Amino acid sequence: MHIRPEARKTVLEIVDRYKDEPSPLMLILSDCQKEFGYIPLEVQEVISEATGVPTAEIYGVVTFYNFFTLEPKGKYVIGVCTGTACYVKGSQNVSDKIGELLKIKPGETTKDGLFSLDNVRCLGACGIAPAVSINGKVYPKVQLSQVDKILDEYRKKEEA
Amino acid sequence: MANKVTIYIENQPYQVDAGLTILEAAKSCGYHIPSLCNWRDHECSLASCRVCLVKVEGARGLVPSCAYEVADGMKISIADQKATDARRTSVELLLSNHSFNCQSCKKNGKCELLNVARDVGARPDKYMGEKTETTLDFLTPAIVRDTSKCILCGRCIEACKKAQGIGILGFENRGFSTIVAPTQNRSFSKVPCIQCGQCTLVCPTGALMEHNNIDELDAAFRAGKHVVCFAAPAVRSAIAEEFGCKIGTNGTKRLAAALRRVGFEKVFDMNFSADLTIMEEAHEFIERFSKGGKMPMITSCSPGWINFIELYFPELLPHVSTCKSPQQMFGAILKSYYAEKMGWDKKDIYVVSFIPCTAKKYEVQREQFVDKDGIRDVDLALTTRELGDLVRRAGIIWNRLPEEEFDHDIVGENTGAGVIFGVTGGVMEAAVRTAYNMLTGEEMEPIDLLPVRGFEAVREATLDIKGTKVRIAVTSGMINARKLLEQIKDGTSQYDFIEVMGCPGGCINGGGQPYVFPSMLPNEDPDIWYTYRAKRAAVLYEEDKNKPLRRSHLNPDIKKLYEDYLGEPGSELAEELLHTSYNAKREQYPDVD
Numbered sequence: 001m002h003i004r005p006e007a008r009k010t011v012l013e014i015v016d017r018y019k020d021e022p023s024p025l026m027l028i029l030s031d032c033q034k035e036f037g038y039i040p041l042e043v044q045e046v047i048s049e050a051t052g053v054p055t056a057e058i059y060g061v062v063t064f065y066n067f068f069t070l071e072p073k074g075k076y077v078i079g080v081c082t083g084t085a086c087y088v089k090g091s092q093n094v095s096d097k098i099g100e101l102l103k104i105k106p107g108e109t110t111k112d113g114l115f116s117l118d119n120v121r122c123l124g125a126c127g128i129a130p131a132v133s134i135n136g137k138v139y140p141k142v143q144l145s146q147v148d149k150i151l152d153e154y155r156k157k158e159e160a
Numbered sequence: 161m162a163n164k165v166t167i168y169i170e171n172q173p174y175q176v177d178a179g180l181t182i183l184e185a186a187k188s189c190g191y192h193i194p195s196l197c198n199w200r201d202h203e204c205s206l207a208s209c210r211v212c213l214v215k216v217e218g219a220r221g222l223v224p225s226c227a228y229e230v231a232d233g234m235k236i237s238i239a240d241q242k243a244t245d246a247r248r249t250s251v252e253l254l255l256s257n258h259s260f261n262c263q264s265c266k267k268n269g270k271c272e273l274l275n276v277a278r279d280v281g282a283r284p285d286k287y288m289g290e291k292t293e294t295t296l297d298f299l300t301p302a303i304v305r306d307t308s309k310c311i312l313c314g315r316c317i318e319a320c321k322k323a324q325g326i327g328i329l330g331f332e333n334r335g336f337s338t339i340v341a342p343t344q345n346r347s348f349s350k351v352p353c354i355q356c357g358q359c360t361l362v363c364p365t366g367a368l369m370e371h372n373n374i375d376e377l378d379a380a381f382r383a384g385k386h387v388v389c390f391a392a393p394a395v396r397s398a399i400a401e402e403f404g405c406k407i408g409t410n411g412t413k414r415l416a417a418a419l420r421r422v423g424f425e426k427v428f429d430m431n432f433s434a435d436l437t438i439m440e441e442a443h444e445f446i447e448r449f450s451k452g453g454k455m456p457m458i459t460s461c462s463p464g465w466i467n468f469i470e471l472y473f474p475e476l477l478p479h480v481s482t483c484k485s486p487q488q489m490f491g492a493i494l495k496s497y498y499a500e501k502m503g504w505d506k507k508d509i510y511v512v513s514f515i516p517c518t519a520k521k522y523e524v525q526r527e528q529f530v531d532k533d534g535i536r537d538v539d540l541a542l543t544t545r546e547l548g549d550l551v552r553r554a555g556i557i558w559n560r561l562p563e564e565e566f567d568h569d570i571v572g573e574n575t576g577a578g579v580i581f582g583v584t585g586g587v588m589e590a591a592v593r594t595a596y597n598m599l600t601g602e603e604m605e606p607i608d609l610l611p612v613r614g615f616e617a618v619r620e621a622t623l624d625i626k627g628t629k630v631r632i633a634v635t636s637g638m639i640n641a642r643k644l645l646e647q648i649k650d651g652t653s654q655y656d657f658i659e660v661m662g663c664p665g666g667c668i669n670g671g672g673q674p675y676v677f678p679s680m681l682p683n684e685d686p687d688i689w690y691t692y693r694a695k696r697a698a699v700l701y702e703e704d705k706n707k708p709l710r711r712s713h714l715n716p717d718i719k720k721l722y723e724d725y726l727g728e729p730g731s732e733l734a735e736e737l738l739h740t741s742y743n744a745k746r747e748q749y750p751d752v753d
Contacts, residue, residue, distance in 0.1 A: 002751075041344060041749065054327025055749075056317075056351075059343040063333045 003042040010035060011043055015050040025053055025061060029068055038069045066118075074109040074116035076154050079133045083122030089141075091130035095119055097147045098132075114158065115151070165232040170239055182225035182236055183212055187686060192679060193238055194247060194279045196254075196272060196364050197313035198226040200322075200689075206314045210250040211276060215240035222246050248280045256287035258365070259294070259308035265366040266549070272364035272677050273311060292336060299347040301371055301525050302355035302518040302671075307339050310367035316340060316359035323664055325639030326468075328353045340367075343749070352471040352748040354638065356464035356662045357518030357543075357671015370518050370543050370672055374550060377512060377540055381423060385510040390428035390490050391415055391566075394516040394582030394667035395544050396703070397696040401674040402548030403558035407684060408695030410703065413563035418551050419514070420564065429566040430513065431578030433490035434590070435712035436721070437461065438577055440738050441483045441587075442595040442712075443729035445657055449630070454478045456633075456648065456655040459587050461485045463523035464662025464671070466742065468638050473645050474744035482739040484537075486581065487513045487520055488529050491537030492737045493571060497725045501570050507533075512540045514547050516582070516670030519662060528740045543672025573717035576704030583697040584636035584666030585612035585619060588659040592623060592632070594713045600626050607710055613701070615665055615693060618644065620655070632657045637664035668696035 003011075014031045018024035028047055032039050039062050041055075048055040062068040080086075080095040095106060098117055102110050109116040125131040128140030132150070139150060162177040169189055176185040186193050195212035207227035214225045217235035222243050225236075237243065255277060262268055277284070294308040314331065317340060321327040328351055332341050342351040360368045380387050400409040419427040441459065448457050460466060460481040469476060484492065490513070495506040513520065520541040523529070529537045542550070551558065566572060577593055580586030589609040596604035611621035612632070617640045620633040633655045635641055641660045647653040663670050676692050678684065685691065704710060712718065726734045 044343070045749065054321060054330065055343045056327055056330030056332075056341075057321075060330040060332050064331075 003046060007036070007043070008046055011046040012050055015047060024051065025058065029058070029061060033068050036072075038072045040070060071109055072113070075114050075158075076134050077116045077118065079118050079120040079123070080106075081121075081123040081125070081129070081131045081133075082119045083126065083129075085122075085126035086130040089129040090144075091132075091142075093144060094130055094132060094142050094147060097144050098151070101148060101151060114154070165230055165234075167230050167233075168235045170237055171235070176230060178230070178232075180230055182214060182216070182223070182228050182230055182234075185230045186214075186225065186236070186238065191238060193225050194251075194276045194679075195226055196251075196276055196311060197315060199315050199362050200318070206318065209254070209311065209313050211247055211254075211280070213243050213246045213250065214238050215243045244280075248282050251277050251280050251282040252284075252286040254311045255282060255284050256289065257291050258311065259291070259306075260284065265309070266369055266372060267309075267366035270675050270677070270680070271366065272680065275677075275680055276364075290336075292339065295339065295341065295345055297347045298371060300349040300353070300355055301373075301521040303348055303353075303357055303360060304369050304371050305341075305348065306367055306369075307341070308367075309365045310340055311365055312338060312340060313364060314340065315362040315364065316368055319358045319362045323639065324354075324356065324358055324637060325642055326352075326354065329359065346749075350750055354464045354467035354471065354662060355519040355522045355671075356467075356638075358663060360518065360671055361669075361673070361675060364677070370545060371521055372546060372549075373521065373540055373542060374546055374553075377542065377550075380510040380512075380539065383510075385508055386425050386504055387423070387510045387512065388426040388428070388494060389419055389424045389512040389514060390430045390433070391419065391514040391547075392430045392487070392516060392582065392667065393434065393579050393586075393700055394670060394673070394696070395514050395547065397582060397668050397699040398516065398673045399544055399547060400558065401676075402545065402551070405558075407676070407681075407688065407692045408699060410699045412703065413565065414558060414561040416566045417561045417564040418547075418556055418558065421556055421561075422550055422554050424512070426567050426569075428490070428571060429574050429578075430486055430490060430515075431574030431581075432571050432715070432717065433486040433493065434578030434581040435575055435715045435718050436489050436493070436738070437483055437486045437581075438587075438590050438594050438712035439718060439722070439729045440489075440734060441481050442591050442598055444481055444483060445591065445595055446598055447730065449656060456653055456658050457481055458657075459591075459659045460740075461581065461587055462519070462660065462662040462667075463517065464519035465638070465641065465660045467519060467522070468641065468662065469645070470743055470746050471748055472642075473649070474746070476645055476648055477742045477744050479648060480742060482741065484529070484738055484740045485520075485523065486578075487515060487523065487541065488537045488740070489738050490571075491524075491529070491539075493721070495531075495535065495537065496737060497721060498571055506535055510540070511536075511538045512542060513538050514544070515541050516544050516667045516673045517541075517663075518543060518671040520672075528742075544670075544674060545672055548674065571717055571721070573709075573715050574707075575712055575715050576707035576710035577712040579700050579704045579707065582667040582700050584615065584661050585609075585634045585659065586666065586700070587661075588612050588632055588634050588657070590712060591657070591659075593711045595630075596625055597711065597713055599628065603711065612659075613697075630657065631655045632659075634659045636661035636666050638662065665693040665697070668700070669693050 018027045044058045106119045132139045132142045164175045165178045174189040193212045197206045197209040207224045212225045213222040215237040297305040317329045396412040400411040458479050491511045499506045524538045524541045577590035612619050612634045618635045623630045678689050
């Protein structure tokens with residue numbers, strides 16, 4: 001196990017926070033996700049050790065819920081809405097295009113750690129379908145031709 | 161006496177115990193509802209396969225009978241058309257994501273999925289389409305995992321977590337991508353799996369099976385080596401089941417006959433080396449006990465147990481006896497003492513052990529059991545199930561085999577003390593018989609040590625050996641062993657000598673033993689799931705009782721081995737050949753990438 005002692009301490013503190021809960025696993029994982037931005041195996045091992053829940057079971061929960069991730073997310077998290085309205089308006093093509101440009105699949109992060117791509121369910125913005133959100137900022141009626149420009153916006157921000 | 165309730169199945173009234181599930185209650189009324197994920201009756205918490213659906217009047221939709229308790233006046237229909245169709249559809253959907261190489265599958269003939277598919281009348285090609293990506297893990301010597309055959313019932317998860325208290329397996333991912341796997345879908349060799357094989361005993365399909373090594377045996381025969389074998393005590397208690405005999409049939413004499421006909425040059429009884437283990441282990445215990453060594457001392461025969469303590473409690477390894485297991489001792493003696501007597505070169509001997517255990521396959525490969533010339537103590541370990549395959553393949557009809565004896569030259573004699581190694585408590589009982597003699601020069605009477613027999617989680621006793629009090633404990637299954645280890649860690653352990661076996665019930669219930677799927681054993685009692693271990697144990701206790709010699713130190717071949725070769729228990733040569741060391745530095749999750 002190769003976990004920094006401070007990180008280990010943090011995990012144990014989080015576990016301790018929920019020691020009186022009848023089933024604390026989700027709460028612990030949720031706090032760990034917020035704390036570290038992801039839940040690597042090393043963290044799962046510490047949780048397992050402290051709670052007695054087998055690592056395989058924790059791993060199962062982490063891989064079941066979209067909210068938990070095993071890898072750190074990118075600096076900019078792109079969410080392409082694949083709800084019914086956006087899908088009908090061609091959001092799948094938008095997602096494919098972004099994936100092609102960034103060379104990643106939905107759920108993955110670029111090697112430089114700048115972008116993550118997620119296909120998300122309805123953003124509640126069906127009127128502006130297809131919608132894409134990047135770190136909370138929503139882009140309406142995204143055309144394939146716009147995609148590269150939108151990404152450039154963030155690339156330039158980094159260079160500046 | 162449990163409260164009774166009245167239920168109706170197909171409008172017939174039945175009195176059943178309150179608190180049962182519909183599945184259990186129906187069984188007590190003489191019905192069999194097909195099911196796949198349920199394997200521990202009431203303790204089973206899964207209800208994942210959706211095969212056991214029945215109609216209950218007044219309930220919304222069909223109900224899974226394994227998870228639904230009976231109530232007074234409940235009207236149940238198993239034959240209801242909707243329920244019948246739903247059960248068939250459930251199985252057809254499971255089949256739609258299943259690889260159909262049944263002909264070459266080692267589970268062929270013992271597959272519960274096929275059995276249930278036939279019962280419900282499933283049409284295998286009803287639903288065809290994409291299949292979940294397959295993982296095939298054959299990296300460990302003990303267990304093979306093939307997800308293409310997995311139906312996600314979760315029995316293995318329950319067996320590992322609830323029976324062994326370990327929890328190596330879990331559900332991973334979601335929806336169509338769901339698999340049952342160790343963390344990160346790693347190989348069993350890259351997670352803290354003890355390779356006991358209890359998961360293989362409950363898998364209804366061929367998704368989890370022993371690592372089959374029959375090809376290696378064939379290669380050894382072709383190479384023209386002296387291929388010799390020995391069979392462990394627990395194998396005789398169950399091998400006859402492979403050929404349709406009732407559970408609890410003694411197979412010792414036909415086993416010897418079968419092995420000879422399969423082609424082994426010599427067929428020995430592992431009881432011999434069990435006796436040898438007792439000589440060394442009893443000696444070691446007395447040394448530690450009288451000279452203030454690390455106490456309590458814990459037995460070391462079970463390789464699953466050794467994996468467990470190495471992976472989970474490495475700091476307690478000094479408590480474990482340094483004795484090799486009987487399997488490894490026999491290999492070491494065959495390739496030294498026996499080879500000399502026979503005038504064979506040890507390089508030309510190929511030693512095969514037949515064992516009820518998957519972890520023994522791992523054990524034979526351990527680096528501690530390879531000598532300075534690169535020669536292993538034991539070359540190959542085959543399970544009781546593989547032995548069944550081997551015998552069938554050789555065209556041998558078990559029930560028409562003559563009754564023969566194991567070979568009786570040089571390392572053949574054995575005692576009842578060795579036989580009971582195969583059941584939890586047996587090693588302790590055998591060790592006490594001999595330790596008593598070593599301490600007092602007299603024989604212990606009565607010979608049977610009843611407090612350590614049975615299947616309770618922990619059995620304990622205080623022995624009075626001519627005024628010396630020795631406190632002993634016996635346990636099996638890692639969920640129980642963990643408790644005793646925690647006591648040692650806290651310094652609250654009350655014992656001097658502890659026997660631990662990796663599998664619940666000991667070797668008779670080892671991970672390489674024949675499957676016990678009650679639904680596929682129509683000639684057994686309905687409660688066979690709860691009694692099969694005791695029935696197999698009875699075979700061994702009976703054999704012990706009928707042996708002329710029942711104490712390891714009286715075995716004439718053992719005496720001769722010490723006179724001619726080893727000197728005395730614990731001698732330098734005995735240390736070299738019969739003792740070992742352990743690895744306290746095994747990583748639980750070695751980095752794969």
